[in-house]
Amino acid sequence: MINIILFGPPGSGKGTQAQILVDKYGLEHISTGDLFRYNLKHNTDLGKEARTYIDKGELVPDNVTINMLKQRVEESPEAEGFIFDGFPRTIAQAEALMKLMEVENTQINALIKLEVSREAIVERLLERGKTSGRSDDQNETTISKRIDVYLDETSPVFDYYQNLDKSYGVNGLGTIEEIANRLHAVIDHLYAIQRETIEKG
Numbered sequence: 001m002i003n004i005i006l007f008g009p010p011g012s013g014k015g016t017q018a019q020i021l022v023d024k025y026g027l028e029h030i031s032t033g034d035l036f037r038y039n040l041k042h043n044t045d046l047g048k049e050a051r052t053y054i055d056k057g058e059l060v061p062d063n064v065t066i067n068m069l070k071q072r073v074e075e076s077p078e079a080e081g082f083i084f085d086g087f088p089r090t091i092a093q094a095e096a097l098m099k100l101m102e103v104e105n106t107q108i109n110a111l112i113k114l115e116v117s118r119e120a121i122v123e124r125l126l127e128r129g130k131t132s133g134r135s136d137d138q139n140e141t142t143i144s145k146r147i148d149v150y151l152d153e154t155s156p157v158f159d160y161y162q163n164l165d166k167s168y169g170v171n172g173l174g175t176i177e178e179i180a181n182r183l184h185a186v187i188d189h190l191y192a193i194q195r196e197t198i199e200k201g
C-alpha cells in the first residue's frame with residue numbers, strides 16, 4: 001500500500017495530475033475540495049457550514065474537514081492506497097492524518113509538492129473560473145486570499161513531512177504530460193523503496 005499527499009498551491013494542477021496517477025497506479029483519489037463541492041451542490045448541512053468559509057477563500061475549520069476525511073477513508077477499506085489532494089492543509093490536519101493512517105495500519109509514504117509561481121497561479125485560476133462554475137475562482141480577492149492562506153497555514157505542512165524525510169518537490173510548470181512524468185519518477189522510486197524493504201524482510 002502506498003499513500004501519497006499531492007501538495008501545492010491552489011491551481012497548481014493537483015486535480016489533473018491526481019486523475020492521471022489514479023489511472024496509472026490504481027490508487028484512490030480523495031480531494032477534500034471535491035468533497036466540499038459535492039456537499040455545496042447538494043446543499044447538505046456540511047455544505048451549508050462550509051460555504052461561508054469557501055466563498056471567502058478561508059479554510060473550513062479543522063474538525064469539520066478531518067471528520068469528513070476520516071469518513072471518506074473508512075468508506076474504502078479495500079483501497080490499494082490513497083492520493084490525498086487538498087488535505088492536509090494545516091499542521092493539525094497533518095497530525096490527524098498521521099493518527100488515522102496508524103489506525104488503518106498504514107502510513108503516508110510521501111508528500112509531493114507541485115511548484116508553481118504566484119503569477120502563474122492567479123492566471124490559471126482566473127482562466128479556470130471562466131468555465132468551472134466555481135465562484136471561488138472568479139474573484140481576484142478570493143484567489144489572493146487562498147494563496148495567502150496557503151503560504152501562512154498550509155506551506156508548513158511541507159516542512160512537517162520534510163522533517164520525516166518524506167517531502168519531495170516537482171516543477172509544476174510545463175505540459176500536463178511533462179509534469180506527470182516528473183511525478184511518475186518520484187512515485188516509481190517510492191515503489192522501489194517499498195519493494196526493497198519487503199525483500200529485506
Ligand code: ADP
Nearest residue numbers: 010011032033053054058059060065086087089
Ligand atoms: P484549490 O483549488 O484552491 O486548491 P480546493 O478545490 O482543494 O481548492 O478546495 C476549495 C476550498 O475548499 C478551499 O479554498 C477551502 O475553503 C476548502 N477546503 C478544501 N480542503 C480543505 C482542507 N483540507 N481544510 C480546510 N478547508 C478546505
